[in-house]
Amino acid sequence: MLQKLITIATVIAGCTTSAVAWGAAGHEIAATIAQIHLHPSVMPTMCAVLNYTSINPNEPQCHLAPPSTWADRLRFRMRWSAPLHYIGSKDDYPSQTCAFPGAHGWEGKQGGNVLGAIRNATNILEDSVYYSKEGKTSALQYDLANEALKFLIHFMGDMHMPLHLTGRDRGGNSDKVLFNGRQTNLHSLWDGLLIAKALRSVPQKYSRPLPSPKIEYALRGTIYDSYVRMIMWEGVLGKWQTQIPEWLECPAPRSRSLSLSFPLSFSSFWQQALFLWDRVMGVMDDTDDDLICPYHWAQPIHALNCEIVWPKALDEPPYNNSRLDGASPHSHQDCASPAVELAQFDKAGHYVGGAKGGPYLELDTPEYSGAISRQWIVEKLLAQAGIRLAGVLNYLFADIEDPEEAKLWSQGLRVDF
Template sequence: MRPTLLKAYAVTAAAGLASLPGALAWGAAGHEIVATIAQIHLHPLVLTEVCNILYPGSGVAASEGEPPCYISRVATWADQVRRQPQYRYTASLHYIGAVDDHPSQTCTFPGEGGWAGKTDANVFGAIRNVTGVLEDYTLGMVDHARAEESMKFLIHFMGDMHMPLHLTGRERGGNGAKVTFDGRVTNLHSLWDGLLIAQALRTIPSNYTRALPAGKSSVDIESHLRGTIYDPYVRRLMYEGFGTEVVLGRFSTEYDDWLSCPAVEPSSAWSTAQEMLGIQRTKDEARWDDDVLCPYNWAKDLHKLNCDLPIWPRELDEPQRKHAALAISAREEVHDEDEFFESYAAGRRPRPHPDLVELDTPEYAGQIRAQWIVERLLAMAGIRLAGLLNGLFLDVESLNSTSKFPILRGV
């Protein structure tokens, strides 16, 4: 890992469509939105390098007004291949679960029982590993094929880590927790994978269906959009979230800190001082985190949402709710955005399930919308992905030659 480069050259900014793909993890739309936000914040030279890795031998080069590629096209690759024999080992790399974690009653990270599964066979270890492979690639120690695979995994795993239900093992991250949403039976994981995003897409103000006028953003957004149903969502997230040089966005006072990691100082003097202050660096933290890439520390606050929002409704632990959930057939569940939209379009009335917890309410979905929880998670994942890639592939000469790009963190 090159912490100096990763820290110093992470670049960001202050700042009738294609059909929606089916849901995977974060949903295909969620993963592609994360990748699009990351691409908007990539230095042009870094984007070209990333595209050359993802599409080897294609000689990608940006046409006027177009990027050399769209990294969102590979954002769901890791989900698509994990059932293939050669990639079955990656199934556990999309999530992590603590043994004694039980939201919304108890959110432990990880607690005395530690983590479920094999050491490092989780999303934290995966992010650390594939980032290390890409670092080795920049040093000429890894071939192109392995770098391409690792790039695809990194793009996907950074999205997975920012979906809080990927950070708890209870009910397989909510897959076994049946609820209703607008009366339609689904499960908690599917709701967060895509149905909340699908609902948000139906309420985007019409002005975001058109390209943002000049001056509405301090970075190029439009060239990185590829004509998808979520383009208006990205425009709104960028404009209202990151703001402009004259308009304060929802994230304006916080996104600087999204790449921050706790200082890691190996000296014995520092370690002694930490011990005196009662600060202990856990084995997990030492294994997965450094002062630039720290998935363990990033995820601690994300995991808290399972209890603090709470993402995991406390009502699910009521005895009558548990009994009702067991009686629901899997065939009644809505799992992805396409089903959700089709159900609305066809005017199908859902079968009543009053004993299940309804989550399309002002207290649940309404609070998530009002606090921009989903949008913040998607933006955070995109910024961190961009920061890592910029740090890996941007050198001092390139930075000096394009000083118009603001620096997220200085040396």
């Protein structure tokens, strides 16, 4: 019997240009971890909001993983949403300086970034839950909730990719590097290559089912199932178990009151949401409250850009002249499925994609990719994304009447296996 699994936070991979963070595998892994941690009452409500059978007709059992990549699959129809996948500070220049945001504030439109998008999606869903309980849910509100929920699942994954918290060199897209002697860029390396290489190195023992029905139920027979089992067994239920309550903490409560309402124009509701956000919330700190705090959660993730993500050697000869110019902000190579992402590596875990070139900095080294692997940095980020997403979803949708039971779940002390 697995013990003390955190199940709620609060009361509670052919590639195309994209503007998102983790590749398909990363988003699906984070969403799978989130599903493992959901209160039992949450999935039926969420699956109804997602209208799951209509978006996944070939997969009858409802899962969070497939909707987690929805915002990427429809990106060419939603170009206005591109800035919502990332955030950048005007004073930020890793690895030399990490400012979040710094004296001159954020780049772009106020609130039009991943932190503001998480807050907006949460607010829309809060309104939806309220109207549903009052028996006043309209077709438009249902559609708003459906889209907001898919955005929320995706944006919580985006926020946990460090290079989507910095605007330098388009989040590393402009910085050519080598991986196993093959050319890529810093953003793509973090977006999917580190995860794909890790999938090739999962111990075989994790290919067998674990004594946890809840973990097994959340898996879908994918290429990353063993990786999720390993993260759960050795990370969430192992080395990070005592840290997880800290992952879910938010600062002291702020004064915040916001209820978004929309005219009957479904196609532009996110633009309307951002407009209202600018007028009502003002500064970015107000994305946070005592239950959901994307800015607070993102700060240590952003700090990783100076600690390990951005190599100092990229600012030194001969590698400081290897940048690309002219592409759109934060665009990168995003593979269509986890299987395509994994196919970039041979069975020995060596990257075989990309052309050779240079001189570019080699990052498939013990000092760089080796250190990231040994410290379980990517795995921890994926686990944090999943557990925090579960916390937000449980806060929104969990049906818990007993105050003592709610307290146990809110403190992450509920044993559910």
